[in-house]
Amino acid sequence: MKIALIGYGKMGHAIEEIALSRGHHIVCKIDKDNQKDFESEAFRNADVAIEFTTPTVAIQNYRRSFAADVPVVSGTTGWLKHLPEIKDACKNGHTFFYASNFSLGVNIFFALNRYLAKIMDQFPAYDIHMEEVHHIHKLDHPSGTALTLVNDILKEINRKDSWIEGKRDSDKQIEINAIRKDEVPGIHSVSYESEVDSITITHDAKNRKGFALGAVIAAEFTYGKKGFLTMQDMLPFLK
Ligand SMILES: NC(=O)c1ccc[n+]([C@@H]2O[C@H](COP(=O)([O-])OP(=O)(O)OC[C@H]3O[C@@H](n4cnc5c(N)ncnc54)[C@H](OP(=O)(O)O)[C@@H]3O)[C@@H](O)[C@H]2O)c1
Missing domain, CATH: 3.30.360.10 (Dihydrodipicolinate Reductase; domain 2)
Incomplete structure (x- = not known):
């Protein structure tokens, strides 16, 4: 899969390592300083964006990804007051996978x-x-x-x-x-x-590997799907 990373901090780095080890390609890494890459062809052509940033910027990253028609898997916490907006966007054809914890x-x-x-x-x-x-x-x-x-x-x-x-x-x-x-x-x-x-x-948690692996598996699960997805869709036996 072609994966775009939004946020290249502790989780971004851990996700890159796991994604590469599972045969995926990281086609774009967007951090605070290269926001113009949301407009890039590499980003627009990504199969999925995996977003781990900060509570205050997450919502604008989701909006920009939807504008480029790129599905989003996000683990950023602290933004849930905007959840109704994201669920509405998913009813209108966008794809979003959220977990407060991917492990x-x-x-x-x-x-x-x-x-x-x-x-x-x-x-x-x-x-x-x-x-x-x-x-x-x-x-x-x-x-x-x-x-x-x-x-x-x-x-x-x-x-x-x-x-x-x-x-x-x-x-x-x-x-x-x-x-x-x-x-x-x-x-x-x-x-x-x-x-x-x-x-x-x-x-x-002993380290961040469990969160990163779960996020990459969630990105694989998201591929080809539409709508609002959660861990309960991916792991229905844990309902
Ligand atoms: N759901 C889960 O399983 C799970 C697991 C672990 C963590 N989390 C959550 O994931 C989030 C990130 O955690 P982390 O440990 O990776 O934090 P981190 O190390 O601080 O990384 C966040 C990164 O986002 C960058 N960033 C800031 N503004 C941005 C923007 N507008 N666009 C793109 N990137 C931007 C930061 O850049 P600068 O450093 O330059 O500001 C930093 O590189 C937190 O909300 C954390 O609670 C969730």
Whole structure:
């Protein structure tokens, strides 16, 4: 496949390495300083663009890709207020694959989190809290992955109605503690705690390879498809 990279930072580099090892061609790399390449023939002819940039610029990158009729796979987090616009664009013929986390392990963890929440809805003695730890360069908080986890919990647990970062004001809230430390690629924990014990599930990413591999496999999955795609389309057995 002809892949364009939008954003050539930590994830852009990791994706390039995996894409090349799977026989793909990187036809274009767009970073902050060569924005005019959105107009290039190489970009227009790409089969897919893989976008990992920053929360504030992602939406304009999606618009520019759609204008060039290039499908987008994006892992940038922190832009979801624009989701309705992207879903509308997909209804009008564009293609977009979004995952708050592309790693297979995290998506197994998401399934486990949903299953555990269904059980724990029946055990009100347990309170719930979450923690996420990431490297100090991460711009958004809580992480997109933490938001996926907490929103899935809120769908299942009737005694909770919202989340809050830091200390809560009501028993109905789930506290999320977002910690920024060193070069940590990403740790997420969900804990249920009663007076007698605690149950904690944790995903701990050892490096960025799992995210990068998932993004390249998502690009392969996107090829030839139309519309708005997610990991649940790609991994239906984890629904
Ligand atoms: N979904 C997932 O599985 C997953 C996994 C890991 C990370 N993420 C998310 O992916 C995003 C990127 O992470 P990262 O670790 O790769 O960050 P990073 O190392 O900071 O890379 C971001 C890159 O985007 C560039 N950039 C800034 N503005 C741009 C623009 N307008 N057009 C094109 N490129 C632009 C930056 O350039 P400068 O350095 O010159 O500013 C930088 O090279 C973050 O939102 C992160 O939370 C998602």
